[in-house]
Amino acid sequence: MPDNRAIGIFDSGLGGLTVLSAIKKKFPRENLIYFGDTARVPYGSKSRETVIRYSLEIQDFLVEQNVKMIVVACNTASSHALDEMRLKHDIPVLGVVEPGVMALTNHIKKIAHKIEKAAVIATRSTIKSGSYDAALKKINPGVYLYSKACPLLVPLIEEGFTDRKATEMILREYLDEIVREDIHYIILGCTHYPLLKSVMERLYPEITLIDSSVETANMLEELLAERDLKTGSEKNGIIKLFVSDITDSLLEMEKLFFGGTIDSVEKVALGW
Numbered sequence: 001m002p003d004n005r006a007i008g009i010f011d012s013g014l015g016g017l018t019v020l021s022a023i024k025k026k027f028p029r030e031n032l033i034y035f036g037d038t039a040r041v042p043y044g045s046k047s048r049e050t051v052i053r054y055s056l057e058i059q060d061f062l063v064e065q066n067v068k069m070i071v072v073a074c075n076t077a078s079s080h081a082l083d084e085m086r087l088k089h090d091i092p093v094l095g096v097v098e099p100g101v102m103a104l105t106n107h108i109k110k111i112a113h114k115i116e117k118a119a120v121i122a123t124r125s126t127i128k129s130g131s132y133d134a135a136l137k138k139i140n141p142g143v144y145l146y147s148k149a150c151p152l153l154v155p156l157i158e159e160g161f162t163d164r165k166a167t168e169m170i171l172r173e174y175l176d177e178i179v180r181e182d183i184h185y186i187i188l189g190c191t192h193y194p195l196l197k198s199v200m201e202r203l204y205p206e207i208t209l210i211d212s213s214v215e216t217a218n219m220l221e222e223l224l225a226e227r228d229l230k231t232g233s234e235k236n237g238i239i240k241l242f243v244s245d246i247t248d249s250l251l252e253m254e255k256l257f258f259g260g261t262i263d264s265v266e267k268v269a270l271g272w
């Protein structure tokens with residue numbers, strides 16, 4: 001039986017629109033509901049308890065919207081809140097950490113290096129959680145993973161500094177030391193970092209960058225098929241955007257992370 005209910009996607013803010021984009025591309029007919037917690041962003045500097053509480057509130061909201069499943073586009077929320085979310089509601093939940101690690105493993109399979117070394121860059125809270133290490137140990141324990149928090153990158157990207165001298169300097173400050181360790185791959189463990197791909201490719205041409213958004217869409221396809229949740233609609237799906245605050249930069253952020261504007265934006269208040 002086809003299921004025409006929407007897929008719920010959420011992030012701490014609008015960076016997760018990079019994941020929404022990948023999902024929309026792969027599933028043009030699915031209805032999508034995106035929630036961006038623009039009033040409480042960033043999550044990357046917050047404690048595990050707070051990130052879990054916020055994620056559960058957003059999950060409640062999405063369940064009220066009758067979504068058929070939830071994609072947690074935020075790496076920080078995916079690192080902390082998946083278990084609690086799965087306990088709270090009987091609805092499939094997919095995070096972005098496992099797809100990121102799967103994407104890395106798929107790359108490694110294609111090109112066999114002698115010593116497998118990779119790095120993950122992410123927010124402080126994601127790195128502190130150890131989520132990428134834990135996921136990699138389960139899937140591919142032979143790979144050594146360096147972890148590096150890069151807290152200055154999110155504000156830089158949100159200011160539109162995706163290809164500036166200052167961005168290069170800060171990237172070098174963070175990454176030169178791990179690149180010296182002879183790593184072959186860097187997982188972009190944050191919604192925003194795919195926007196730095198071209199500058200990173202220029203700075204470190206020998207390194208393969210792993211973007212989890214495409215692999216998230218691939219894993220979503222498996223999940224929809226497994227659970228019999230695919231839409232039966234022949235028409236293009238609708239995207240509804242909900243935010244917890246209408247900020248001055250909302251339109252700019254939509255353009256930056258989504259490449260255009262979404263028709264309907266609605267503000268909803270969640271508990272604090």
Ligand code: DGL
Nearest residue numbers: 012042043044075076191
């Ligand atoms: N969405 C967050 C993540 O992917 C980055 C922004 C934030 O710190 O909230 O980890």
